[in-house]
Each structure stands twice: as C-alpha cells, then as structure tokens.
Amino acid sequence: MKIEILCTGDEILTGKTVNTNYSHIARRLADTGLDVHWGTTVGDDRASLLQAFRQAGDRADAVIVNGGLGPTVDDLSQEVAAEACGVPLVLSDYWMERMTQSYARRGRVMPANNKKQAMLPANAEFIDNPIGTACGFAVTIGRARFLFTPGVPREMRRMLDEQVIPRLLALGGIRGVTKLKRFHTFGIGESRADEMLSGIEAFKQEGGIKLGFQAHYPQLETKLAVRGADEADLQRQLAPVEAEVRKRLGNFIIAEDEQTLEGVIMGKLREAGQTLSIVESFTGGNIAARLAPLVGAEAVFKRGVITREVSGETSPEDAAASAANLKAESGSSHALAVLMQLDEGADRPEFGATICIGIADDRGRVSRQARLIGGRDWVRVGAAELGLDCLRRHLLGLPVDERIDFERRDPPPSA
Amino acid sequence: MKIEILCTGDEILTGKTVNTNYSHIARRLADTGLDVHWGTTVGDDRASLLQAFRQAGDRADAVIVNGGLGPTVDDLSQEVAAEACGVPLVLSDYWMERMTQSYARRGRVMPANNKKQAMLPANAEFIDNPIGTACGFAVTIGRARFLFTPGVPREMRRMLDEQVIPRLLALGGIRGVTKLKRFHTFGIGESRADEMLSGIEAFKQEGGIKLGFQAHYPQLETKLAVRGADEADLQRQLAPVEAEVRKRLGNFIIAEDEQTLEGVIMGKLREAGQTLSIVESFTGGNIAARLAPLVGAEAVFKRGVITREVSGETSPEDAAASAANLKAESGSSHALAVLMQLDEGADRPEFGATICIGIADDRGRVSRQARLIGGRDWVRVGAAELGLDCLRRHLLGLPVDERIDFERRDPPPSA
Numbered sequence: 001m002k003i004e005i006l007c008t009g010d011e012i013l014t015g016k017t018v019n020t021n022y023s024h025i026a027r028r029l030a031d032t033g034l035d036v037h038w039g040t041t042v043g044d045d046r047a048s049l050l051q052a053f054r055q056a057g058d059r060a061d062a063v064i065v066n067g068g069l070g071p072t073v074d075d076l077s078q079e080v081a082a083e084a085c086g087v088p089l090v091l092s093d094y095w096m097e098r099m100t101q102s103y104a105r106r107g108r109v110m111p112a113n114n115k116k117q118a119m120l121p122a123n124a125e126f127i128d129n130p131i132g133t134a135c136g137f138a139v140t141i142g143r144a145r146f147l148f149t150p151g152v153p154r155e156m157r158r159m160l161d162e163q164v165i166p167r168l169l170a171l172g173g174i175r176g177v178t179k180l181k182r183f184h185t186f187g188i189g190e191s192r193a194d195e196m197l198s199g200i201e202a203f204k205q206e207g208g209i210k211l212g213f214q215a216h217y218p219q220l221e222t223k224l225a226v227r228g229a230d231e232a233d234l235q236r237q238l239a240p241v242e243a244e245v246r247k248r249l250g251n252f253i254i255a256e257d258e259q260t261l262e263g264v265i266m267g268k269l270r271e272a273g274q275t276l277s278i279v280e281s282f283t284g285g286n287i288a289a290r291l292a293p294l295v296g297a298e299a300v301f302k303r304g305v306i307t308r309e310v311s312g313e314t315s316p317e318d319a320a321a322s323a324a325n326l327k328a329e330s331g332s333s334h335a336l337a338v339l340m341q342l343d344e345g346a347d348r349p350e351f352g353a354t355i356c357i358g359i360a361d362d363r364g365r366v367s368r369q370a371r372l373i374g375g376r377d378w379v380r381v382g383a384a385e386l387g388l389d390c391l392r393r394h395l396l397g398l399p400v401d402e403r404i405d406f407e408r409r410d411p412p413p414s415a
Numbered sequence: 416m417k418i419e420i421l422c423t424g425d426e427i428l429t430g431k432t433v434n435t436n437y438s439h440i441a442r443r444l445a446d447t448g449l450d451v452h453w454g455t456t457v458g459d460d461r462a463s464l465l466q467a468f469r470q471a472g473d474r475a476d477a478v479i480v481n482g483g484l485g486p487t488v489d490d491l492s493q494e495v496a497a498e499a500c501g502v503p504l505v506l507s508d509y510w511m512e513r514m515t516q517s518y519a520r521r522g523r524v525m526p527a528n529n530k531k532q533a534m535l536p537a538n539a540e541f542i543d544n545p546i547g548t549a550c551g552f553a554v555t556i557g558r559a560r561f562l563f564t565p566g567v568p569r570e571m572r573r574m575l576d577e578q579v580i581p582r583l584l585a586l587g588g589i590r591g592v593t594k595l596k597r598f599h600t601f602g603i604g605e606s607r608a609d610e611m612l613s614g615i616e617a618f619k620q621e622g623g624i625k626l627g628f629q630a631h632y633p634q635l636e637t638k639l640a641v642r643g644a645d646e647a648d649l650q651r652q653l654a655p656v657e658a659e660v661r662k663r664l665g666n667f668i669i670a671e672d673e674q675t676l677e678g679v680i681m682g683k684l685r686e687a688g689q690t691l692s693i694v695e696s697f698t699g700g701n702i703a704a705r706l707a708p709l710v711g712a713e714a715v716f717k718r719g720v721i722t723r724e725v726s727g728e729t730s731p732e733d734a735a736a737s738a739a740n741l742k743a744e745s746g747s748s749h750a751l752a753v754l755m756q757l758d759e760g761a762d763r764p765e766f767g768a769t770i771c772i773g774i775a776d777d778r779g780r781v782s783r784q785a786r787l788i789g790g791r792d793w794v795r796v797g798a799a800e801l802g803l804d805c806l807r808r809h810l811l812g813l814p815v816d817e818r819i820d821f822e823r824r825d826p827p828p829s830a
Binding site: 048303 | 422428429430431432433434435437438439440441442445450451452453454455456457458463466467470474595604605606607609610627628629630640693697698699700701702703704706707708712713716717718719720721722723762764765788789791792795820823
C-alpha cells in the first residue's frame with residue numbers, strides 16, 4: 001500500500017516551523033508496519049492544494065493530510081477537498097453542536113467564524129477529534145483515500161493513533177497484529193547500542209523482529225518492531241529477545257515503553273512512601289519541572305530550590321552537603337543536588353561544565369562528578385538527565401558512577 | 416517564479432531525521448525575497464525520484480534538490496537526473512582531481528567508490544562545493560532548472576548562499592524584497608485576533624500585505640507578509656499597518672519578531688539593574704526554567720523556589736505575601752509568586768485551577784487571580800505564561816488584570 005503525507009500551511013512551507021508533524025506521522029506509521037512513500041508540502045493556496053490533492057490521488061492508495069482545518073480564511077482543506085471531489089460543503093449539525101457545547105462548558109460563546117470548522121464535503125466520512133474544534137474527515141480523490149487531520153500536534157497525534165492508523169490498516173487489508181517494544185536508555189550512543197546488541201539471532205530472520213534506534217539526546221530509544229499472527233504469537237516471539245536486550249543494555253535502561261525516567265523515580269519514591277527535595281543551579285528548574293507535574297507528585301515532591309550563586313569551584317562533596325542540608329531543611333526523606341561549574345567564555349561546541357551530583361537520604365550521602373561538553377544547551381540538558389539518572393540508580397540499588405558515553409574524564413581547560 | 420524544494424533520502428522520508436534542511440532552505444530563500452511554492456520528500460528509490468523530478472519539472476521554474484549525492488549505492492540523484500534528461504553520466508576529470516587532492520592533503524587515499532561522486536549528467540552545469548566531496552550541479556528537466564545540493568547540512572548551507580541563491584535570483588530576474596513582520600500575543604485566541612484585525616484595508620489589496628496566524632498555545636503569532644520594490648517601499652507599506660495592528664492587539668502583544676516574553680522581561684529588569692526571584696507551585700520550575708537559562712540571567716535571577724505545600728485555599732493576597740517574603744529573603748528587587756489551587760480528581764478536559772499571582776517590588780505589591788481549565792498540562796502551561804505576562808505588564812506599567820480568552824471568572828466546581 002502506497003501511503004503519502006501531505007502537509008499544508010504557509011508556516012511549514014516557508015520553513016518558519018520545522019515540520020515535526022511530518023516526522024511524527026512517518027515514524028508512527030513505520031512503528032505499525034506501514035511505510036510512507038511520498039511527502040508533499042504546500043501552502044495555504046487554493047491552486048496548489050487542489051493540484052497536490054489530485055497528484056497524490058493519482059500516485060497513492062492513502063493520503064494523510066495535515067493542517068488547514070482551522071477557523072480562519074487561510075484554512076482551506078475542507079473547501080479544496082470538496083472541490084476535488086466535485087461536491088458541495090455541507091454543515092455538520094453534529095459538529096456544530098459539539099463545538100457549541102465545548103465552548104459552553106468553558107463558559108465561553110463560540111465565535112461566529114468557528115462555524116467554518118463544521119463545514120465538510122458532502123461525501124465525507126467523519127473522523128472524530130476528541131480534544132479540539134478541528135473536525136477530521138475522509139474522502140476519496142482519484143484512487144486514494146484521503147484522511148484529514150488538524151495541524152495542532154496534540155490533536156493530530158491522538159487522532160493518528162486512534163482514528164487514522166486503524167483505518168489505514170483496514171484499507172491495506174493488514175491482518176495480524178504488530179507491537180513496538182521500546183527501551184529508553186541514557187548514557188550510550190546509537191553506535192554503541194548497536195554493538196551491544198549485535199548478533200542477536202532473532203534480528204536476522206526475515207520478517208521477524210526488526211531492530212531500530214532513535215536518538216533524541218540525551219536519551220536513546222531502542223525499538224523492536226514485531227509482527228505476529230495474534231497477541232500470543234507476538235509474546236512468544238518477543239519474550240526471549242526482550243530478555244536478551246534487557247540483559248545487554250542493563251543498567252543503562254532507564255525506562256520501557258510509555259515509562260519515563262522521572263516517572264520511574266516518582267513511582268519508586270511513592271511506593272516506599274518517601275519524599276524528595278531538589279536543589280539545582282544551571283539547570284534552572286528543569287529537573288524539578290520533570291518531576292513536579294507528575295500525578296501523585298503532591299505527596300512526594302517537597303521543595304525545589306534554584307540557585308544562581310556559584311561560589312567558585314564546586315565539588316561532589318559540596319553537592320552531597322547541599323543535598324544533606326536541603327533534606328534537613330525541607331524534612332524530605334531524599335534530596336538531590338545538581339550543581340555545576342561552567343567553563344568560561346561564550347557558548348561554543350566545546351563549551352563544557354563539571355557537574356557535581358549529591359544525593360542524601362536516611363542512610364547517608366552519595367555523590368558523583370562528570371564533565372560534559374557540547375555547548376550550553378547540550379550541557380544543561382545532559383546534566384538534568386544525569387542528575388535524575390543518578391537518583392534512579394541510587395533508588396534501585398545500582399551503581400551511580402557508571403561511565404557514560406557523553407562524559408569526558410579529562411579536566412576542564414581552565415584547570 | 417515558482418520554486419520547489421525536493422528532499423531525498425530514506426532517513427527524511429521515514430521521519431527518522433527531522434527535515435531541518437528543508438526549513439533552512441525555505442527560510443533563507445524567504446529572507447532574500449524568494450518564495451518556496453512546493454516541497455516534496457521521496458526516499459532513495461529510483462522510480463519515485465524519477466517521478467518526482469518529472470512532476471516538479473512540470474510545475475516549477477526552479478527546483479532545489481537536496482541529498483542523494485553521496486558515494487554509496489543508495490545515493491541516486493546524478494543517475495536519475497541523467498535519466499530524466501535522457502543523457503549519459505560522464506566522469507568529471509576536474510572533480511576527480513579535486514577529490515583526490517583533498518584526500519591527499521589529509522594524508523589519505525580516496526576510496527574507490529568516491530569516483531561515483533564525480534559522475535555527472537553529460538549536460539550538467541557544475542556547482543562548486545568548496546567543503547565536501549559531493550559535487551553540486553544543475554540541469555533542466557521539463558520547464559524547470561534543477562539545482563542539486565548535498566544532504567550534509569554545512570555543505571548545503573554554504574552552497575545555498577554562495578551558489579544556489581544567486582542563480583535563482585538571476586533566473587527570476589528578481590529585484591524587489593520581502594519581509595515578515597511578527598507579533599506574539601498572549602491571552603487572545605486565533606478567532607478573536609482575526610476579528611480584532613478585521614477590516615484593515617491593506618489586507619484586502621491583492622498582492623499587498625498578507626495576514627496570517629499561527630497558534631501555539633498559550634501564544635498566538637500574528638504575521639504580516641509584505642512585498643515591496645525595495646526596503647524603503649517595504650517600510651512605507653508596512654509602517655501604517657504595523658501601527659494599526661499594534662493599536663488593535665494592544666496590551667496583548669508580549670513580543671515582536673525574534674523577541675520572547677521571557678526575553679522582554681529579562682531585558683527590562685537588566686536595563687534597570689533590577690533582580691528577580693520566583694516562587695511557584697504547580698508550574699514546578701517551568702517559570703524559572705524560562706528565565707534562568709537566558710544570557711545575562713546570572714546578574715538578574717536571584718533565586719527560585721518550587722513549593723508543593725498547598726495549605727487549603729490560596730488567595731491573591733497569599734500570593735502577594737509570598738512574593739514579598741521571598742523578596743525580603745533573597746534580597747531581590749522584584750519577586751513573582753505563582754500559586755495555584757487545583758481542582759480535585761483525575762485529569763480531564765474540564766480539569767482546572769485557580770491561579771493566584773503576586774508581584775512584590777520596592778513600591779509594594781500587586782496581585783491577580785484567574786481560573787483556567789483544560790486539563791493539567793494545559794493549565795500548567797497557561798499558568799506559567801499568565802504569571803510571566805503579569806510580570807511583563809507590571810514592569811511596563813500596563814494593567815495586570817486584563818481579562819484573557821482562556822480565563823473563566825466563575826468559581827471552581829468545588830466552591
């Protein structure tokens with residue numbers, strides 16, 4: 001089955017917005033065993049849209065259209081879809097009612113121009129958008145089924161998983177089931193992970209389990225895409241491979257599937273009835289911001305402190321002492337300190353920092369030091385992850401001082 | 416002149432790599448007054464490439480092709496270009512010599528498969544790549560001039576500026592210039608902004624100023640795209656419209672063009688030699704994390720506190736008192752408190768919170784209360800923005816209590 005993605009909108013066409021919707025859609029399709037064959041980007045322009053719909057309708061079996069479903073005059077997807085189908089636009093009373101109610105629930109009156117969002121091609125199949133006012137729909141143009149989704153990422157993502165992908169699988173007559181098993185690691189790069197997993201027999205079999213990686217610094221995602229006749233077949237294929245991957249990637253696995261590093265930490269603390277405080281400097285609230293919003297954090301997260309006062313050099317002992325002080329002050333059972341000493345001078349690819357991490361709990365203190373380089377943002381993001389990973393390792397009884405790939409152990413240039 | 420960008424490569428097509436080359440090319444063209452009319456993405460697949468070349472050759476005047484010039488078998492751009500032109504590939508002795516010398520200078524022997532990079536369509540115009548082994552070239556397919564660039568970003572970027580854009584400007588016989596003027600607002604939705612700006616005469620003229628919106632909650636971007644004969648003409652067209660937009664959107668404008676809300680606040684504080692501390696609760700460090708990383712924040716940002724202790728109900732007076740306490744404790748000239756009282760129960764679209772904002776400075780205290788709904792994440796993001804916007808308004812002498820679209824003034828369901 002030939003699937004295309006057609007992205008609309010001047011902000012995407014002009015490069016003002018980087019097209020992450022495209023890459024999200026393409027990756028999600030690949031995860032479920034569907035391949036994207038062609039991508040098109042056009043602006044909020046009637047003639048281009050019509051031509052793009054017609055050409056894609058000639059080439060493809062299915063086309064996911066993203067964007068152009070908003071309430072303003074430059075949102076043209078419904079109008080042009082109707083034109084391509086040779087049908088009029090008709091008002092969906094159902095969607096008008098849904099939008100009106102949605103506004104009413106929030107105590108607001110729906111603006112008049114939102115009516116445009118309920119105008120669908122007369123022949124359209126309705127595709128639900130449970131969290132927005134942009135209504136999805138499907139029509140056939142040429143030989144392809146076109147599925148229309150909104151440009152707002154959270155709406156698109158939900159509709160893609162719940163509405164679009166099931167329709168594509170049905171269209172393609174794809175039976176069997178697929179599963180994507182994911183491992184999230186911190187501290188190993190893609191090539192090293194590839195080496196660590198080399199020679200696993202199951203990856204060599206045609207049509208068996210497909211291994212893939214996706215690096216999004218500072219984490220690496222290792223993906224096992226499996227296709228099977230049914231759930232039992234999936235499990236049978238996956239279980240031994242999963243166990244082998246877990247063994248090989250070992251302590252570097254911070255989370256699996258939908259889990260997150262911060263979620264694992266929060267779960268562990270909550271389970272044990274423990275509480276946490278955090279003091280951080282250059283990470284500027286980013287560590288606390290990973291934990292504080294989590295469900296149940298109210299009972300666990302006691303206090304966060306962001307400090308900019310860096311008094312000369314810092315050491316792992318300083319960090320451990322800061323953690324112990326904060327633990328005492330806040331009354332939390334655990335405290336994490338992530339302090340940093342930044343290189344001098346302007347931002348540059350070699351800009352680095354020495355990161356000192358301290359953890360205090362009822363049994364005492366642990367600490368770790370690491371040097372990261374790669375520019376201010378790179379270092380900030382890496383330091384937040386390293387701090388959280390040390391806490392995870394400590395909570396799980398793993399070594400906190402295992403060397404990571406991003407780390408340099410040579411002294412900073414100023415030393 | 417109709418210009419297209421055609422990106423090739425499985426990494427881009429499958430979404431594994433986000434296509435930042437596309438957005439870079441499109442933005443650079445826009446900066447020089449050239450508009451991109453269409454974007455295409457295809458994989459390392461002979462049939463797709465040929466079809467893409469032919470269709471773009473029918474639609475466009477010029478096509479920038481990116482990728483597929485490497486030494487490996489999956490790099491197909493030269494071969495398929497030659498096929499589309501109906502000419503053979505011929506070896507460029509000049510490029511072979513350049514590559515050989517480049518390897519020799521680094522004390523290395525050129526691998527045999529690099530020869531492939533010197534094979535160009537017989538009718539090709541050579542386009543220099545001063546920093547890589549992928550040779551650029553141009554051919555005509557259909558009615559369009561195709562300019563081929565490598566996928567390696569730093570090579571593509573240099574060739575784009577030095578080689579490609581000058582050729583495009585010459586092709587289009589283009590004089591004139593364009594500009595994109597942007598306004599960032601907080602507190603008004605896209606439909607209301609559209610209404611607030613309705614009837615501005617300049618938007619109605621064909622080929623004059625084009626109005627567009629881009630919503631990225633909680634902010635809305637209002638864009639004016641202008642084309643003129645020269646810089647003076649641009650200014651003459653834009654000035655009155657810019658002034659009118661500024662008047663109509665008024666206090667809701669938080670920043671313009673490359674400015675950010677946090678940058679405006681930081682600039683204002685720094686300019687006046689003032690300092691800031693922040694106490695926040697449910698936003699969990701997100702407010703501090705917006706300000707603390709900014710260049711120059713070291714001198715302005717004194718202290719951040721993240722607290723989870725919510726002792727029953729909170730009030731604007733509590734928030735103002737918290738800000739005053741933190742101001743006293745930290746010695747900062749200004750303090751911002753953003754405290755919240757969350758609805759009970761699980762996350763849901765109607766989940767809301769009462770947000771209490773307090774600001775303390777040497778002249779006293781101000782405060783504001785607002786109720787936002789829309790789920791935990793939505794409320795958290797909105798509250799952080801509202802807190803920062805109140806601070807901006809206070810620093811600029813604007814009313815801090817102007818009603819925003821996302822706000823409800825009715826009491827929470829539990830009250």
